[in-house]
Structure formats: structure tokens, C-alpha cells
Amino acid sequence: MEKISRISNELKEWIEKTLNSGAAPELIVDAMIKKGFDARYSYTTIFRIIQNQPVQTINNQSPYTYELPPIAQKGKLIYTSNHNPIKVTMRMEKPFILCLDNLLSAQECDELIALSKNRLQRSQVIDAATGKKKTVPGRTSEGTEFMVLENKMISRIEKRIAELIDYPIDHGECLQVLHYNRGEEYKTHYDFFPQSKVASSKGGQRIATLLMYLNDVEAGGETLFPKLGLSVSPKKGSAIYFHYGNSKGQTDRLSSHSSTPVLTGEKWVATKWIRQRKIYE
Numbered sequence: 001m002e003k004i005s006r007i008s009n010e011l012k013e014w015i016e017k018t019l020n021s022g023a024a025p026e027l028i029v030d031a032m033i034k035k036g037f038d039a040r041y042s043y044t045t046i047f048r049i050i051q052n053q054p055v056q057t058i059n060n061q062s063p064y065t066y067e068l069p070p071i072a073q074k075g076k077l078i079y080t081s082n083h084n085p086i087k088v089t090m091r092m093e094k095p096f097i098l099c100l101d102n103l104l105s106a107q108e109c110d111e112l113i114a115l116s117k118n119r120l121q122r123s124q125v126i127d128a129a130t131g132k133k134k135t136v137p138g139r140t141s142e143g144t145e146f147m148v149l150e151n152k153m154i155s156r157i158e159k160r161i162a163e164l165i166d167y168p169i170d171h172g173e174c175l176q177v178l179h180y181n182r183g184e185e186y187k188t189h190y191d192f193f194p195q196s197k198v199a200s201s202k203g204g205q206r207i208a209t210l211l212m213y214l215n216d217v218e219a220g221g222e223t224l225f226p227k228l229g230l231s232v233s234p235k236k237g238s239a240i241y242f243h244y245g246n247s248k249g250q251t252d253r254l255s256s257h258s259s260t261p262v263l264t265g266e267k268w269v270a271t272k273w274i275r276q277r278k279i280y281e
């Protein structure tokens with residue numbers, strides 16, 4: 001029987017997730033061989049994935065069609081009703097990424113950190129197979145969530161974000177604050193859900209991420225986009241916006257990213273994920 005020597009995007013994604021959760025590479029290779037994959041191909045593929053090198057996949061999604069999100073049409077200085085203008089300091093088209101300065105004031109950053117400190121819990125990821133949340137070695141940070149109207153400051157920030165990105169507040173998941181100690185990281189991942197786990201009743205797929213940096217990190221803790229060779233250094237009050245979902249329901253695989261281990265000091269971020277539609281009825 002002829003051995004299989006190509007993998008699908010879904011299988012590649014599953015392998016990445018399984019490796020991130022700490023599974024031994026040899027076990028994955030064994031499983032592939034049992035399923036009929038060529039042994040040599042299985043070893044080299046897993047090795048390449050571990051090394052973050054490109055792996056050829058059978059693409060069962062047609063190429064991603066880029067559509068400009070509303071934030072892309074706002075120019076270099078973006079005005080909102082409750083803050084100084086937000087500055088665009090870097091822009092990339094494919095995938096669509098903006099670096100933004102002056103999104104949060106230093107006081108807002110400090111308050112968000114202070115409010116989060118006594119309610120942190122170990123961060124989780126969504127298991128591709130079950131759709132349920134679980135803790136994994138590849139995501140070692142701690143985090144907490146804030147309800148949209150939890151307090152005056154959160155409401156002010158939520159309003160600013162909705163004006164900035166031009167999506168209704170109810171397309172946004174609740175604000176998450178994450179904390180990384182020295183050595184902690186979040187390995188390469190996509191923010192969008194595996195296609196089979198998209199809950200159409202809960203706003204559908206994630207389409208964009210706004211990641212706000214709440215402190216300056218002395219060393220390490222960059223947000224790295226390995227397929228682009230791009231890394232963004234945390235700067236207190238600044239943010240990155242990246243968009244990876246279009247109106248056809250496609251997702252942009254160039255948007256994979258990680259948080260590199262913090263080398264000195266600690267790292268605090270706040271994340272806002274945007275869905276295709278209203279999340280709450």
C-alpha cells in the first residue's frame with residue numbers, strides 16, 4: 001500500500017496543539033505511522049513543526065481574501081470621544097496588523113493591573129478536539145476577565161475600543177488581563193477557533209484581536225509573528241490590532257503568533273477579541 005506523504009492544515013494544527021500541550025514528539029510520529037503515513041515523512045514533518053519551519057500542507061481552504069477592516073480607513077491619528085488621539089506607528093497589509101500608541105493612559109494601565117492582581121487564574125486554551133478549556137504547558141501565564149460594565153474605568157475603555165475598531169461592543173468578548181512572570185510564555189497559536197468548533201450561536205468565529213500592553217517589559221515578552229519575522233515589543237499604553245477573519249468566514253493563517261518568554265521583569269497585557277456577530281442575545 002502506498003504511504004501518505006502530505007498532511008492537511010487541520011492535522012498540522014492538531015499536531016502543533018498537541019506538541020504545545022507537552023505530548024512527546026515520538027508518540028505523534030508513531031501515531032502518524034500507524035495511520036499510514038510514510039515513516040521518514042512523519043519524522044521530518046514533526047521535526048519541521050517543532051523547529052517552526054514551513055510544512056507543505058494540502059490546502060482545503062481557498063486562499064484568504066483580504067478585506068480592509070474599518071480601523072484601516074481611519075488614518076494615522078484616530079480620535080475617540082474619551083481620550084487623546086491614538087497614533088498608528090506601524091501598519092502591515094497582509095496580514096493586516098496595526099501598532100497603536102497611546103491607547104491607554106499610564107493610570108489606566110496601572111489600575112487594570114491593580115484590579116487584576118488578586119483575581120488571577122492559570123490561563124487556559126481551547127482543546128481542538130473537544131472545544132473545552134484546559135491548561136497546557138505551552139501557555140503558562142495567568143489571567144482574569146472583566147465584564148463590559150464592571151466599573152467606570154472598564155466601561156470607558158470598552159467604549160474607546162468600540163469607537164477605535166468600529167465594531168459594536170457586543171461583538172467583543174470580555175476584556176482579559178494576562179500576567180506573565182519571568183520565563184512564562186504563550187507558544188505559537190491562532191486566536192481564531194478551529195473551523196469545526198465555531199459556535200454560530202455565540203457570535204461565530206473570532207475575526208480580530210486588540211492586544212494592549214500594560215507595562216514596559218525589561219527583556220523578552222515580545223509578541224512574535226513567526227511567519228512574518230515580526231516581533232513587537234511591549235510598551236506601556238500601546239497596542240497591536242490584527243485582523244484575520246473575512247466576510248466569507250475564511251481565516252488568515254499568516255496571523256499565527258506567540259508571546260516569547262519574559263527574560264527580565266514581568267509582563268501585563270489586556271486582550272480584546274472580536275467576533276463576526278453579536279455574542280450575547
Ligand SMILES: O=C(O)CCC(=O)C(=O)O
Binds near residue numbers: 211223257
Ligand atoms: O501576550 C502576548 O503578547 C500575546 C497574547 C496572545 O497571543 C493571546 O492572548 O492570544
Ligand SMILES: [Fe+2]
Binds near residue numbers: 189257
Ligand atoms: Fe493570541
